[in-house]
Amino acid sequence: MNSFDAELSSRLESIRMQGLLRQLRRVESPQSTRIELDGKSFLNFSSNDYLGLANEPALKEAAIKAVEKYGAGSGASRLISGSLAPHCELDETLAAFKNCEAALSFSTGYAAAVGTIGALMGKPDVVVLDKLVHASIVDAARLSGARLRIFDHNDLNDLEKILKWADGIKGAGAVAGEKSQVLIVTESVFSMDGDCAPLRPIVELKEKFGAWLMVDEAHSTGLYGANRRGLAEELNVSERIEIQMGTLGKAIGASGGYICGSRLLIDLLINRARSFIFSTAPVPASSAAATAGIRFVQSSEGERRAALLQKNIVAFHSGFRQQAPMFPSAIVPIIIGDEKKTLAVAAGLRERGIFVPAVRFPTVARGTARLRVTLTAAHSEPDITALLEALKTSNLD
Numbered sequence: 001m002n003s004f005d006a007e008l009s010s011r012l013e014s015i016r017m018q019g020l021l022r023q024l025r026r027v028e029s030p031q032s033t034r035i036e037l038d039g040k041s042f043l044n045f046s047s048n049d050y051l052g053l054a055n056e057p058a059l060k061e062a063a064i065k066a067v068e069k070y071g072a073g074s075g076a077s078r079l080i081s082g083s084l085a086p087h088c089e090l091d092e093t094l095a096a097f098k099n100c101e102a103a104l105s106f107s108t109g110y111a112a113a114v115g116t117i118g119a120l121m122g123k124p125d126v127v128v129l130d131k132l133v134h135a136s137i138v139d140a141a142r143l144s145g146a147r148l149r150i151f152d153h154n155d156l157n158d159l160e161k162i163l164k165w166a167d168g169i170k171g172a173g174a175v176a177g178e179k180s181q182v183l184i185v186t187e188s189v190f191s192m193d194g195d196c197a198p199l200r201p202i203v204e205l206k207e208k209f210g211a212w213l214m215v216d217e218a219h220s221t222g223l224y225g226a227n228r229r230g231l232a233e234e235l236n237v238s239e240r241i242e243i244q245m246g247t248l249g250k251a252i253g254a255s256g257g258y259i260c261g262s263r264l265l266i267d268l269l270i271n272r273a274r275s276f277i278f279s280t281a282p283v284p285a286s287s288a289a290a291t292a293g294i295r296f297v298q299s300s301e302g303e304r305r306a307a308l309l310q311k312n313i314v315a316f317h318s319g320f321r322q323q324a325p326m327f328p329s330a331i332v333p334i335i336i337g338d339e340k341k342t343l344a345v346a347a348g349l350r351e352r353g354i355f356v357p358a359v360r361f362p363t364v365a366r367g368t369a370r371l372r373v374t375l376t377a378a379h380s381e382p383d384i385t386a387l388l389e390a391l392k393t394s395n396l397d
């Protein structure tokens with residue numbers, strides 16, 4: 001073994017010793033409530049395909065048609081010659097769906113976060129994050145070069161304390177001739193805990209302090225609100241949020257990320273978001289599938305699927321632990337704590353034909369390893385019962 005591989009081998013061994021080694025599993029089937037892993041079929045509670053759209057005929061047909069008309073590849077960044085009709089149509093469909101002036105799609109949600117925070121914030125600025133925001137937002141904030149502050153999860157007092165501090169240094173920045181802006185970023189439904197942010201009081205705080213607010217609706221787009229735009233719609237605060245972000249890879253059933261907001265925000269991103277400018281446009285098939293996914297969500301069948309999901313969430317909670325959380329989302333964390341023990345419980349479930357991922361550091365903090373159950377509209381009543389039965393006989397303490 002050469003010295004490079006020897007070094008990597010020792011690093012991997014240290015990861016393995018901590019119960020943190022990750023390996024890819026080959027899936028031989030489409031995303032669905034049943035997946036085939038390494039040649040065996042499992043009941044699947046791991047997918048973020050909340051409405052069961054990833055393998056929906058309408059999305060597949062849209063992708064196939066786009067391939068036939070526009071080909072397999074996009075050829076260039078959208079600013080060079082790659083801004084194909086399916087990309088433009090997706091942006092227009094997104095803006096109409098979210099009831100915003102304009103929208104911009106990115107190749108992933110991760111790219112949307114990195115491009116947007118980097119475009120808006122820089123050295124003199126302050127980015128304030130909820131402690132549990134997704135890694136894409138943490139990376140985005142770090143890359144922007146802005147000062148970074150973290151408030152305790154959903155803690156409005158801690159957030160206010162930081163905003164007061166930022167207000168103080170704003171004055172100091174002005175003396176140095178620099179204008180300093182504050183951006184708060186939070187998620188609407190948190191990806192590993194399944195709880196939701198108190199968006200209304202956060203909006204009130206950011207208005208009080210003249211900060212900007214970015215909300216990542218990755219786990220709520222397509223699910224909440226009268227038009228299924230997300231939690232901001234449900235709580236009636238959409239118009240007071242400067243930057244609405246989300247992914248097209250979860251409930252929407254395709255792939256990509258988006259930013260919605262004012263026309264000026266989108267024009268600035270087209271000029272300044274490096275992950276948008278310096279990256280080949282998504283393949284036409286993925287944008288066309290995302291457009292079809294949004295249209296599906298807007299349809300009466302989309303409404304029916306969202307209601308089915310809620311029904312499954314209620315059924316799971318009432319069978320699992322008596323008390324449903326204040327905000328029951330499709331993500332149910334079962335926190336075990338120890339990494340190796342969590343792996344053992346997940347392995348036990350797989351032996352019974354049920355796939356629930358064990359989520360560990362660095363996705364969550366050390367010592368808070370958990371099973372992350374995700375429910376979808378496509379699960380049947382017997383599916384939920386099978387999971388509940390298997391959990392009853394697992395050692396979750």
Ligand SMILES: *Cc1c(COP(=O)(O)O)cnc(C)c1O
Nearest residue numbers: 108109110134191218247249256
């Ligand atoms: C999945 C996710 C993202 C990233 O979106 P991708 O399209 O998968 O890159 C961003 N934020 C949150 C909260 C997510 O769960």
